Amino acid sequence: YLVIGLFAITMIFVLLLFCASAPYEVDSFSFVVDEKNGDDGNNGHNNHHAFKTIQRCVDELTISPLGDQCLIRHGRYHEEVNLHGLKGTPEIPYVLKGYFDERPVWDGTISIQPTHWDFDEETGICSATIEEEIFALLLNEELLTAARWPNALWSDKTIFNNSYWGHCSTKSSYGHIVDNGAAGLAESGINATGTMAILNIGSFDTYVRPVSYHEPGTDNFTYNHDMGHVHWLNSGNQYYLEAGLALLDAPGEWVYENTSKTLYIIPPNGICPDPSTTDLRGRTIDYGLSITNATGVTIANMTFIASTVHAFNSHGPHHTDGHIDEITLHSIYFKFPASSHRMLGSYALPKQTKLMANQKAPIGRISVINCTFIGSEGVTLIHDGLNNYIHNNLFWWNDWTGQDDRNGGTIKGWGRDTEFSSNTMWYNGATSGLRVGMSPTVKLNHVIGQCAGKIQSDGSGLQIQAHQQTGATVSHNWVHDSPKHGLRFDGDHGGLSGYQGFNVIWNTTGIMTKGDNHTVENNLAIDSHSECDLCVIYKLRHDTYIQNNLTDIINNAAMKADGGKNVFDGGRWPIAGETIENNYFNLDVKVNIEDADNWDFRPVDGGVLTQGSELIGPYEPGTASLTYWIPGQKLYKASTPIPPSGSFVSDSRNVVMFLGGYTADQHHFYFGSDEALVKYASMDDEEFRQSHSGDHNICLLPSLLSNTKYFWRVDVQWGGYVYKGDVWTFTTENN
Template structure:
């Protein structure tokens, strides 16, 4: 630390100034100075080679940059970071693909398959920058997202054994036996360990047979559950039979494709791209670095600390779009876990684990195979990101516990993020002391491609001092919503001192609380369609046959649920009451939604005077207009979003307010209201449609004027941030006849 301080002091005394370099792949030249748009560098690598001092920057112009860059030894600071970012408002693409242009294709008019020779291996194929699906059985596609649904899997008969899968005949057509394929040599994606999925080559299969063999060489006991075991096959020419699929024979270097249109791609058409690299950017032994305002297409980032001398610190990813960031190598007959976006700011020294800090803000992660993001550091900040449609195979990583986003660090914040329709059994996996708040998690593994799991899951001792608050977890019926987990049997290995408060979960299994010494307060849990008489707010006394008594010292206050209890007593068939040292003012009843303002439009405020409106209010929200704040979780856009009531809603004339998710980092919001669409859409602050403004500190609820019956109203909310005004959409609100 002292050497860095001395270096900065010397730089100041010597008058060293930071430089801003320009990169332009179309008009640049690496022989230029890089100091002006007219004298730009051509490659990001050449610009990185010139980054020497804190505050130096690379500004990258629009273009596709097919580069593999290793950053090692840069020393920026929190005050003067080194920056690599898009130039002004331009969005360059850090591209892991190459164009596939061919002078000709061979077309098989019987099968519709196009084929051509390649000169290098590819691991993914894209048409117009969208993913094509590796040939598979049963058929399913990325384009319609059926690959996330286990209705398009093969299902194992209960007579299946380790190493020998027997298809039960319920898959596509009449199952594997009736498929007409010979799957020998294909890659089998085997969800045979409940929350674990393994990849193995098919060793032997015969056409017309319902069974195939694989090498069952897993290095640990797996949760083999015959009733849930399922699989699909991939990466064989035998499986290529529908539009939108492809296969690459890495032995002959021949590419086979059935495009989503008739015929083959036109000669030299610039529409097809193949992935040839995994990590476009690798970072180590670096501090004070920001990567911002770029798209990583079929490419991603690996940042790591090899030892204490190479510890990374103050690394920020800001406003990046990771589009198909990681791809498996199954098409190359490789069973390894994909090389995912991973940042590890930790290193051991003399028996002490040291941490750096990471920040991932305002990024988009979509279409990843494997976890979308794994990070490890201390007091990291992962905020206002969206993770959508990641992980359709569910392959298990080397540590055995998967998730869309995995925190492996200490005292990290995961906030204001959206997780949308991801395939892994777990959405967010928290770690020690994590602060998990204001996240919107929905559709997690809703297609049941894996068993078990939860939208937010924290296991065993990692529960200690973890806080989960102000989240919505919903619409994933086979999964738990929020879960403090323990092994079973626990053998006394319980998590302690966790907090679960002010969350809303619905159309999922449970808020599931195991361990002890927790606080569980002001949560809502309802609409568990698969409950079968079991709790959806479960503060466990005992878990099934485990003899350990849990939650002896837990505090359970002000919660509302369809059914709240302490789990099922398997000896009597009855449910234990909610466990805890203090259990007060909780509501359990199937009519819970009747006591809220309007749950279908996400207005969960208690009705005034209802059973939820107690001296200490039950649930996370205040009744009616008692508060001007109504938290809406999830990623914020620059403009306002998530209107309540939603656009086009029909409401009573007694509707008291409109609610919205504020603009990202907005300071003030302006409210417009009226009965004329054009006037409301185009109004300024000086016109009568403008109602009033609220600072972000004053809330996100605008009180409505008196409403007339059978009338269509329009409303708009603009967000102001600094000198920028982000105009909101114009939403409609219709009133019922009085």
């Protein structure tokens, strides 16, 4: 077989994924778009007669047969394209995609090249007059931070941490914020009047309003509280200030004043941008692509920078005329897809990626497959529809404000029967990772660090609200390293008949199950930083009624499990449920797991979790199946090594596991104690140990020596193509 490099295999991987999603081949015509060499007066039939703009090609599709496509050449396309009325089918969609292995950039920015910069040596501020109003600024395709107080930056991700927010005194009230002194508003000396205040004053809701009045040297300011009742927390409210020249004082910050059309920036390197060596770009558009009244459209294999997609029914969301259906985003890299307009004085919500089909129509499906979302403000993805499919995506470092006044989250769905599967969510800022519509299937997702910086209160990594629970299935997920609940069913009287099974939750505030008539089975919940790892609520705070009367609690393992706090006597309620069988709730549960600290959650064979008529927990013991389920996005290469690379493990360890490459045919395992030999080994060398087909991902190890560093890699094969995997390590310790 042919061993090939990263770029080539990435392109092959993307093409394989896209081709796999097409139900069957049809005769279709491909128009070509080339922003460098094309002309909209051409017919678009080939490279020599390419169109110049995407809009011109889309217009051609409106008079073309089903299945025709726009192949977009490499380049930057600064366009606001309107795709209206195309009527493809699921089997024969219209397609907009990158030209073969090229990835065009749908660009929401313009180049900023002032003829002259003024430089203030005392402050380090560069300033220049520019023509266009901008609301985000990128330097060499990395986001610069709108000037703010307290200081924090996108570049080091401190903007996700509430240690870099101001905190409200209990003297605060609607319309009047009093700083508690920890960040030192009074001592800062700034004049905050006219800046934008990001106000987390509603627990899980965050609002933005201009500062009406602030006197320098004082610890309080006013704003117009026109949002009505909010979930005010006297001891938990927090804020920061943004978008004012008075706040500009740190490298990596910027301000644009639209009254004078002046851009101010403190460059990270202290040198005013030189267009010959740096690429300074300002965002001027929100939606690069608007899709209206269309069906059967696929967008694939390209990058959106500071730009995103909006699909909707122009007649209104509940009209069947002009409905949206079978819209697919496939293998798209969204970098900074949504940006606020706070720099321009607007406190409206950022214009997020929105794909809005009609869930009440007989049809109306959205698919988002193998996409990446990074650096979005506000809710990262909003979708509505029937049988939506959100699969194998990566959501990372999104939403550092949490701005949403309607129970937001990283992903928010209003549809029915959505499948949200095999996604990775990495250190997103909002209080909730996922809020989803009616009767969803949520499986095989890996959620890490949700709201780790505590920029909002309440929340959960995976949260199913009360009226969405009937028929909901939440299974085979990992959620960890978050101050929020890992998995949560909201409740009171509305939450009924949901399923929580085979999930692993650790280093969170555990699993919270409210409502009734649920099934909670084969979960593992450990290392919670709350009073219970598995909380199946009996009575909630001062409520008089009992919850979970008909809930079944079966085959679960947890360090601490109960029915919640008894506010009447200060103790804890016993765990609620009608059937409570074959569970193991004990602080020593990790002793009965192979290696929980290194993500090996199999029960110890012969231990207490394997003694009953049914296994306790989400995994089988031993290696007989050669399969160990691992959640999250699959890549073009093997990933998620277990034990994690760099781990220390027992010298009695006998297996390693991995998450396989997406759609791979085979995986090839190499192992040894010499890094170079493992890195360069072929299947003819002794470091090659075995090959796996299908879902098999448990690799058997030889006997290990103590205090020895070992190396391993897994190659991924599709047909005759092989991608050589990363070299991972672990070090043995005495058992």
